[in-house]
Amino acid sequence: MKAIKRFVVAAFLFSPLLLTFDAPSQSQTQPAQTPTPAADDKSKDAAEEGIPVKSQLVIDRCVACHKKDEKGNLTRISFERTTPEGWQQVIKRMIRLNGLTLSPDEAKQIVKYLSNNHGLAPEEAKPAFYEAEKRVIDEKLPDESLRATCILCHSLGRVLSQRRSREEWELLGNLHVGMFPVVSFQGFYRFPQPASAPPPTDPDQRHPLDKSIDYLAKNYPLTTPEWGAWRANMRAPKLQGRWLVSAYQLGRGQIYGEMLVEPTSVEDEFTTKLTLRYVKDGSVVTRSGRGIVYSGYSWRGRSTSGEGKEPAENREAMFVSRDWATMEGRWFWGAYDEFGIDVSLRRISAEPLIAGVDRVGLKSPSTNVQVHVYGANLPSDIKREEIDFGPGVQVKRVVNVKSDDVTVEVDVASGASNGYRDISLRRYFAPRAVAVFDKVDYIKVSPDAGMARVGGVSFPKQFQQFDAVAYNRGPDGKPQTADDVSLGVADVEWSIDEFPATFDDDDKDYVGVLSNNGLFTPAIEGPNPKRKKGVNNYGDVWVVATYKPKDAARDAQPLKARSYLVVTVPLYVKWDQPEVSR
Numbered sequence: 001m002k003a004i005k006r007f008v009v010a011a012f013l014f015s016p017l018l019l020t021f022d023a024p025s026q027s028q029t030q031p032a033q034t035p036t037p038a039a040d041d042k043s044k045d046a047a048e049e050g051i052p053v054k055s056q057l058v059i060d061r062c063v064a065c066h067k068k069d070e071k072g073n074l075t076r077i078s079f080e081r082t083t084p085e086g087w088q089q090v091i092k093r094m095i096r097l098n099g100l101t102l103s104p105d106e107a108k109q110i111v112k113y114l115s116n117n118h119g120l121a122p123e124e125a126k127p128a129f130y131e132a133e134k135r136v137i138d139e140k141l142p143d144e145s146l147r148a149t150c151i152l153c154h155s156l157g158r159v160l161s162q163r164r165s166r167e168e169w170e171l172l173g174n175l176h177v178g179m180f181p182v183v184s185f186q187g188f189y190r191f192p193q194p195a196s197a198p199p200p201t202d203p204d205q206r207h208p209l210d211k212s213i214d215y216l217a218k219n220y221p222l223t224t225p226e227w228g229a230w231r232a233n234m235r236a237p238k239l240q241g242r243w244l245v246s247a248y249q250l251g252r253g254q255i256y257g258e259m260l261v262e263p264t265s266v267e268d269e270f271t272t273k274l275t276l277r278y279v280k281d282g283s284v285v286t287r288s289g290r291g292i293v294y295s296g297y298s299w300r301g302r303s304t305s306g307e308g309k310e311p312a313e314n315r316e317a318m319f320v321s322r323d324w325a326t327m328e329g330r331w332f333w334g335a336y337d338e339f340g341i342d343v344s345l346r347r348i349s350a351e352p353l354i355a356g357v358d359r360v361g362l363k364s365p366s367t368n369v370q371v372h373v374y375g376a377n378l379p380s381d382i383k384r385e386e387i388d389f390g391p392g393v394q395v396k397r398v399v400n401v402k403s404d405d406v407t408v409e410v411d412v413a414s415g416a417s418n419g420y421r422d423i424s425l426r427r428y429f430a431p432r433a434v435a436v437f438d439k440v441d442y443i444k445v446s447p448d449a450g451m452a453r454v455g456g457v458s459f460p461k462q463f464q465q466f467d468a469v470a471y472n473r474g475p476d477g478k479p480q481t482a483d484d485v486s487l488g489v490a491d492v493e494w495s496i497d498e499f500p501a502t503f504d505d506d507d508k509d510y511v512g513v514l515s516n517n518g519l520f521t522p523a524i525e526g527p528n529p530k531r532k533k534g535v536n537n538y539g540d541v542w543v544v545a546t547y548k549p550k551d552a553a554r555d556a557q558p559l560k561a562r563s564y565l566v567v568t569v570p571l572y573v574k575w576d577q578p579e580v581s582r
Contacts, residue, residue: 048165049223050078055113057106065098076171077118079222081163083125084115084294085132112268112294119295120163121230122322131157132298132317133330134337136447142219145211148187149173159216163224166217173209234296236268237324242348244376245276246355247331249341250446250465251517253280253489256355256374258404259345261291268293274303277374279358280489285309293320299327311339318343335460336453336571352377354423354430360488361435361470362393362421365414370399371434373406373423382406388424392416392436412436419475419485435485437472442479443490443547444469445563452512452567454525454537459570466518466563468492468545490547494518497542499564506531507539511567514543522567540566 052072053059059068066074073079082090088111094100102110119125130137139156141147150159164172176183188209193200204211240263247255257276264271274287289303301316311333318329325347332340346353358372371389380401387395387406392413399407406425420432446467453462470490474483494516498508510531512522523537531537543565548558 048079048167050165051081051118051222053078054117055110058110058113061100061102061106061110076168077114079165079168081118081120081222081227083120083132083161084111084298084300086158086161087111087114087118112292115294115298116234116296117231119298120161121224121226121295122297122319123226123230124163124224125161125295125298126319128157128160129317129319129329131155131161132300134317134332134340135330136451143212143215145208145215148208149183149212152187153183160220163220163222163227164216165222166213168222169213169216173213230296237293237296237320239270239293239320239324239327242376243327243345244348244353244355245274245343245345247276247341247343249278250467251519252278254356254358254360255279255341256404258348258376268296270301272301272303279372279374289316291316296320297322299329303331314341318345334463335455336462338462338464348376350377352379352425352428354378354425354428354433356430357423357433359434360486361437361472362389362410362412364392364412364416364436364438366412368396369410369412371408371410373408373425373430374404375406375430376404378403378406378425382425384408386426389434390421390423390436393421393434417475418472419483435472435487437485437487439472440470440487440490440547440549440559441473441484442471443492443545443559443561444471445543445545445561447563449564450520450543450566452520452522452565453570454512454522454567455570456524457526459525459572461522462570463522464520464565466494466514466520466543466545468518468547468561470547490545492518492545492547495544495546497544497562499540499542501540505539507567508541510537511539511541511565512537518543518545520565525570536569538568540564 050071050073053062053068053074054072058077059074062074062077066077068074091100091102091107091110095102139151141151141156146156146159150156173188177188189207190205239261241261243259243261245255245257245259247257249255255276255278257274260273262271262273270291270293272289272291274285274289276285276287277283278285285305286307287303287305289301291299291301293299297320299316299318299320301318302313303316304313305311314331314333315337316329316331318327320327327345328343330340330342352375354373354375356374358374359369362369362371378401380403382398382401384395384398387398387408389395389410393416394411394413396409396411399409401407416436418435418437420435423430423433446469450464450466451462452464453459455461468490470487471479472485472487473479474481474485476483494514496508496511496514498505501507510523510528512520514520520543525536527534528537542562544560544562546558546560548556
């Protein structure tokens with residue numbers, strides 16, 4: 001048995017070498033590999049120029065393994081640029097595998113220095129910012145060669161959040177082969193085909209790893225005009241002041257509020273105080289926290305609740321605009337960062353700002369409908385005739401006025417056109433703030449596919465929150481077209497249906513439970529003796545939303561929509577070092 005194990009290990013370790021030795025035999029049955037065009041030596045030298053490391057702390061902690069040259073470059077480090085999370089992962093790996101010892105303050109300083117001096121320009125970071133936001137999206141693969149070499153294990157966002165020299169991309173490939181030999185068989189290398197195999201359809205018969213390195217070196221190089229321009233202009237943003245918050249949380253709906261940002265003794269670090277109002281239930285939450293801005297635009301922060309309300313602590317990833325006037329991103333929490341709030345912040349000045357309204361949809365016809373308009377610095381002497389909700393909506397009177405909330409009463413005319421309306425208070429506008437509709441034509445469940453993880457005994461659970469959004473067919477009168485109008489969250493009944501993946505499937509009875517507000521809570525992990533063969537509580541099901549308008553006829557058919565949910569096992573391996581992650 002030991003001999004078999006040694007043979008398997010040897011096969012993994014020497015597979016790239018064996019593939020290299022086998023190259024002549026491949027040429028007998030396969031077309032020759034397409035050679036990579038040689039780059040001009042001068043342009044290559046200029047492109048491979050590293051970024052000198054000037055931080056004495058980084059040099060002192062890293063030079064034992066990373067050799068310093070006469071230009072101040074440290075091997076590997078000077079030939080890579082990435083995000084704060086990327087440098088954090090690098091430091092974690094150095095601590096875990098190479099015996100690096102750091103204090104929490106040293107780790108923080110190193111991450112900040114490398115993020116600021118070996119980071120990304122805003123234009124480079126924006127397409128993959130969802131990675132920092134811990135947002136799950138349907139990624140679009142830019143090149144097929146990355147499928148087998150990168151995204152079988154990583155999110156695409158992690159790959160696109162890096163810039164490296166060609167040699168550094170090659171070294172990264174070598175690192176993976178050395179640390180994870182199975183990648184040689186999994187997708188890095190192309191195996192020779194038998195002589196009887198049909199000719200390949202792809203004229204480029206290089207190994208997938210070689211194709212990927214070529215693509216990454218060309219499209220994500222170390223030296224770019226964007227980084228050069230941003231690095232020359234980069235500075236710590238001046239964000240102190242009041243910020244108007246417009247946000248949305250699955251399961252709890254629209255949120256409005258204000259964040260006060262105050263400076264500290266460090267120019268790129270701030271303290272925050274938050275007041276948030278949940279429109280759905282009227283609850284008000286206060287929080288306080290701290291934030292750091294990396295590379296002049298990339299906010300990372302944490303806030304805690306002073307009232308013992310959930311979440312006790314959340315993390316923040318926001319993108320600061322070049323003019324320091326807006327911030328957008330996600331605040332998230334949970335064992336798997338599965339809970340989150342999508343946020344948009346605008347700097348409050350002396351001018352009034354409109355954040356939004358408490359009801360997105362106004363049904364036609366209707367009368368005496370009260371609407372709250374939320375914002376900041378709203379005029380205290382506003383009159384009815386100075387408020388405009390657009391065609392078909394008449395403002396009858398102003399009910400109440402506060403600096404952050406103007407309440408009005410409106411009538412919606414019969415036959416008013418379906419569609420969005422802008423709101424104006426004097427000359428201050430909120431585009432597409434409300435929607436006029438005659439009926440709900442269909443609903444959608446968001447997200448359209450979700451994932452949860454069993455847990456609760458030895459591992460944490462991963463929850464999944466769902467929402468159901470109502471839609472009107474829009475001005476063209478046709479549902480499921482581009483001009484359809486979102487009417488906000490619908491009051492639905494939730495249920496779970498079986499997704500028939502196997503004969504006599506019974507997943508819906510064991511995977512977990514769905515609350516009245518669409519929160520799925522998975523079952524505990526571990527073998528379940530009540531299930532066939534005592535398997536775990538994993539499975540896949542449909543999450544179903546059923547909606548029937550209050551004014552619908554008694555015999556009217558309810559509207560239904562569903563989302564696919566996978567309930568899987570816990571994430572058993574999750575590496576972390578608290579001195580870095582905090």
